[in-house]
Amino acid sequence: MNGNMRRMIAPPEWRCSVADLPAGRSAKFRLRCGGRTVEGFVVNHAGGYHAYVNRCAHVGTPLDLWPNEFFTEDGQWLICATHGAVYEPDSGRCTAGPCLGDALIRLPLRREGDAIVVSCPRE
Ligand code: FES
Incomplete structure (x- = not known):
């Protein structure tokens, strides 16, 4: 494996600074989990951080037709752009x-100081 290929592989954990994720914002990322790539997203809803696999519980498409657009206009819910499924941000329940x-598949999330760390889903 050369250096370029190594850089293209997603890491098993993703992290960002809490300063980069204020309330009402979201971020997307990719993880390498058990030989496959998992696309996820994290939201800050009312000061609480929640991470999910970016796959709608309906037919499995990503929720965001427009990149990183997960919240409804009022910021209270998550919405799938394909057919309009609405999810609770803090539980992932439709x-x-x-x-x-x-429900959305939750990804393990922990705080490490001023960082949020998201890891692969538990098998
Ligand atoms: S794929 Fe999300 S509502 Fe149908």
């Missing part, structure tokens, strides 16, 4: 739309 009662 509260309206075609996947009512299902």
